[in-house]
Amino acid sequence: MFFFLLKRLLLALPSLWLIATLIFLLSRLLPGTFGAENILKESGDFYSTGTAAARKAAYASFLHKTYQDLPLFYFSIQAAAEAGTPAANLPEQERKLLKKLSWHYGNEEAVAAYVNCIKELRQELHIRDNAGHLANIEKLYTVTEPEALLATVKETVSNMGNTAPSLTSKLQTSAATLVRRQQPYRAFLPAIYWHGTQNQYHQWLTKLLQGNLGNSFRDNRSVFTILKEAIQATILLLLASMLLTTLLALELGIFLQKQSGRRWRRIILPFLFFTDRIPVFLLALLLLLLFASPDYFQLFPVYGLGYYTGAEENLLQRILFMAPYLVLPIICLVFVNLPYLTNQFYRTMADISHTEYIKTAKAKGLAEGTIIRRHILRNALLPIITLLSDFIPALVAGAVVIETVFAIPGMGSLLVQAVQARDYPVMVGIVLVVALAKIISHLVADFFYTLADPRLRLTAS
């Protein structure tokens, strides 16, 4: 049994690794992180006090701390023309020009020399405080085509006349060299770079294997702590609603199976079928309207999960304190998932009720309740366990919406907040927890299979 469980766990690992890797790489491939948006922002708020230089330094140290200044993966493939991306600490305008010219001319040495000349000339003009000529220089940052570039350089140089003659002649020669020695085909040749273990992915994976999920981009707290705080409310919500849904669905299925329930079958079954796809959030909003709005029946608290009392409480006290806040969310989750489960349970049991041994049981004169509960249900247990273990994704999706609507501080609302703030470490953590929960649910289902069917116990051991 133990080896069987271990095998299942090991078989699930490749999928888990692939999903986590995919999400990690995708999240880092895209520009614009939480840090860039907040630390470099111009307008005055909490993150953007201080000068531009101080902000830039803070951003650089943020990048370094979160390993975002390293290359992404073990190797990278780029156009040969792009060789060595320009350093991130260059001014934006200069970096863009470098990149553009590299793509167009494919000779990074000549490009670097040319851009350097522009930079020197600009610094010189800044020192002399010559605004008229500075405007000329700005024009150089926009042209990339060979003819236009040569023409603009010529025009600039002739405009400047005798100011800084050594620099202007240098500019002219570097521009001529650039155009003469261009290798535009290099834009189409790929080049492979090897980065070794000094890359973001390697750092992340080794930390993950040591059980460290990293720190949140938002508040720099460890993701593990954040998840630990959030998971309690979600587990309580999910377990309670799952238990309730299963019991209700079973009882309803048994009721429909009985002779006395036969009349209801024609009404209830289609009704359950049709209400299967009502979105969770709509039901939640309607319940919120009816039972929590001051205009109608205000029976339950609307938002949150109670307040901090400060007193020492044990688990039971805490659950009792949270109970009124959880009533509406649990009702929602139960009603949304009930139709599908009841329908499936009823169908499974109806299939079994046509078998020979049930006929025998009836012929023996057993009571109807005994037949259903001891013979039909017992044999229906295997598909029911499968259904319940496949039921986790629906529950999790429901929890995301419900927790957002009722403002419950759980995993679901944490996920929505993390997505809105692009807090990737937290997102990866949540995805791993959810995937792990699914694997565990399959393992638990395997365990229950052996409980439900003694034959499986024999083959497993």
Added chain:
Amino acid sequence: MKQLLNDIMFLWSAKPIFRVAGLYLVLFLLLVLLLPWLPLPYNPTALHLDQVYQPPFKISLNEPSKPAHWFGTDALGRDVLAYTLYGARTAAFISLPVMLLTTAIGLVLGTCAGYFANTGLKTSRGRLLLFVLCAGIFLYLGLYIPLQVVSLNLNQRIIFESLGMMLLAVSLLWLVGLRVVEQVPLLRSGVAIPLDRLVLWLIETFTSIPKLVFILVLASFMPPSVVLLSAVLVVTYWTGTARLARAEILKIKQLPYIEAASSLGVPTVRLLFYHAVPNLVSPVLVTFIFGLAGLLAFESTLSFLGIGVPADLVSWGRMMAGIRNNTAAWWLVVFPGAFLVLTVLALQVCSYYYLELLKKRKN
């Protein structure tokens, strides 16, 4: 196809509830298509800051020149009626194309996986190698360079040069490569592509975390846009159809007429598309309708959460989210919600009757 039309005609004449649902769906489609030409008194996104949170069915007597807001207005004074109608348009324009694409992808992958299994698709090692090389060239010249050109705002000329070079390289590689490959015995020997295992593994990976979580995470990587969101939906939704198509093809493959056709020497592609896939139409249609109902609900869930959709998108979920700022404004939830539920119900009713008919025929 003929059978399908006959079935629909039969249901239409025999089941009045099916007729009502079908009529509703036809009207819904017409409304969605013709909406921009309908004479609505208000634009869905026009703001009327002087008349916020107006309750529905209230005609203001002091201003007879202004048309009434029949369904009330929201926090910014937008007309709920116009907004709801245009929300239907958005929902349909997202879910219909997504479901069509999803079904096509799922059908192709599932059918191929089921039919060829792990040993059915054979090719020589050399061809496989050439194919991988061509795919690499396509990814670099056909995808990476144009994307870089667009994102760096370079000269558009480079895109055309790159695409031309790609065509040249691929055709040259294929022409010369095939000759070379046939000379080398090591590359000439055949290998079987384990298509079934590959597709099953993909399905397992994509379903290893719940769809909503997956889409939320993917949506956070990209700028909010309807096209990108649709792409993400397609990527996550194809697994259901693929699984169904695979299971059905596995059953169909065992039928005697397929064996007869293949022993007569019918080519594989013809066998698949003329003989096997038509048998798939009815179960795939049912999943299509189910999926459509699910997607309608899913789109409004996403826009309710405000994730993955642009902030100015007119959609049911966005209107309903307004209730959280003012729980007294019930009309913000009730009208779009009723529209959504009715549409989903109509789709469910149609698929229910069709499913019952299929079940009856099987017995």
